[in-house]
Amino acid sequence: MRPAWSILLFTTLSGTAQGLLLALAVASWLMPLDTGFALMAIGVAEVLLLGGLLASFFHLGQKARAWRAAAMWRTSWMSREVIVLPLLMGGGALWWLGLYLGASPLALQALSAAVVVVTLALWVCTAMIYACLRFLQEWAHPLTVINFTLLGMSSGSVLLCALASGMGQTELLAWLQPWVLASTLLAWFLRRLALRRNARLSPMSSLQSATGIHQPQLVQKSMGMSSGSFNTREFFHGATAHTVRRMPWVFQLLAFALPLLLLALLGTQSLLVWLGAVLLQFVGLLAERWVFFAQARHPQNLYYQTVS
Template identity: 35%
Template sequence: MKPALSIIFFTVSSGAGLGLLALIALADLVAPGTLPPHAPWRGALLGLVLLAAGLVSSVLHLANPANAWRSFSRFRTSWLSREAVFATGLFPIAALYIVLLANGGAGASRALLALATVVMAWVVMVCTAMIYASLKPIRQWHTRWTPVNYVLLGHWSGALLLAAIASAYGMASRSLLILAAGLGVASLAAKLAYWYTIGKSAPTTLAHAIGVDQGVRGPGALSVAQARLLDVGHSRGTFLTDEFGFVLARQHATTLRAVALVLGFGLPLLWLVAGGPRWQPALAAAACGIIGLLVERWLFFAEARHTVRLYHGDPRT
């Protein structure tokens, strides 16, 4: 697939924002008082801004952004529609929760809004991930590891941001740093499992795509014809070849995977462990992690091979 920068930014920005919102609300529910006094509402506000920026980027990706409202009309059948509905519902809930946090509100209303924020953030994350995981024509996306990775990476980037915010107030607790490191290790393991899965799964061929995996038997006893492409139907590039025919050399993919691992996981984990509660290493870890995840997300799209490529000359996807 041709990596679109607007969608890459959308998935990374909204994932980090949702992860940050969920972690702050969870901390408020499970371990109140562990974050600095003003950090929760300011962090939650940052999370909401990141989510909004990501959604705006996704709307601008449309050929006609004015038609974005139509995404709300297919809730029963479309993960994109579900994402739009739940994301829209999250904004007023999170906004009320932020107001309560900023004003020092407490009690059942704050706990209820915190719980609703966590649940809605998780639901939006899953809906976004399922937009890609539900696409059967793209083998690299149609796997259980796609939603697992998206949810974990969102929490990992959110944890890096939360650690940086808490460190800026001089109150990054050991438990917060351990939580962030744990999410980083879990995200790294899931990413490696995803790459292993798409590397080992059987590629789709033209014969499989048209339902003749075993070939087509002719009139003779030993005659078996194999499917092959006779003509691509065009003499120059088309929209399909431009959007779905992106080619990423194996050597470049390996290099970019290494960059994503080092920037997205290795250096942030190292800074979290070695830097302690100081804000400079925490900020460096967050910035480095976000950059690494942008590379990881670029690869997520660049390595995806749509089945339609089989009808334009590719032997397998």
């Protein structure tokens, strides 16, 4: 599949915002949080969600008809995502307002719990857009939902640590560090597991089934059309085989190995170290999302994508 930058940015930004909100909510249940810090952290998450939402609009063909994307909510995971994302933004705004107005602890816990539920629901909706496509074996697996969730938890908690470090929230920073370590290592392990699984997959379709020519020694010399089309542009990434082989190592290095190494070698109290980890992980997760799309081998490429 061709990775669209709008979707790469949307899934990365919104996933980080979800992970930030989840970590902040859980922390608020276990320790008293500084109100000013919590307001700032929720505001950052809202900005990320808004940025992801704006990025997703660039993926629409008819932007004026965007509201119709929610019409098929009974059967479409994309429609459900379109509904749940504004719900999360609204829930985060209500949580922010409750903190700002000094609502009771019970009300704040209820608001944060609602945000956690909607956060988890959004991860499921986003991941199931891809996991429900059974003809794309690389996506049609529970690991797709698990990896979307864990990658968001990791990146969101790293960003929350950077915010805590910058505002001197030492108690929260100490509590978050095991969360960062556990979520990042688990996300790395399960993403590698998905890569290994996908590498062992056998294609369900063949050149013979794609063309309807059932000859054992069939060789394709042209792409099946006289010129380029939607099929040749939208279902193939266009990168070389060398790039596709190297990109998994690139994203593992940037999203997991280097941030963890940076924190281990330079300590976890410095704001610059956390900002470096945030930047490395953001670039790495963009690369990870590129790999996620590029490695999905659409059956139609058997017919359309070989060019003489």
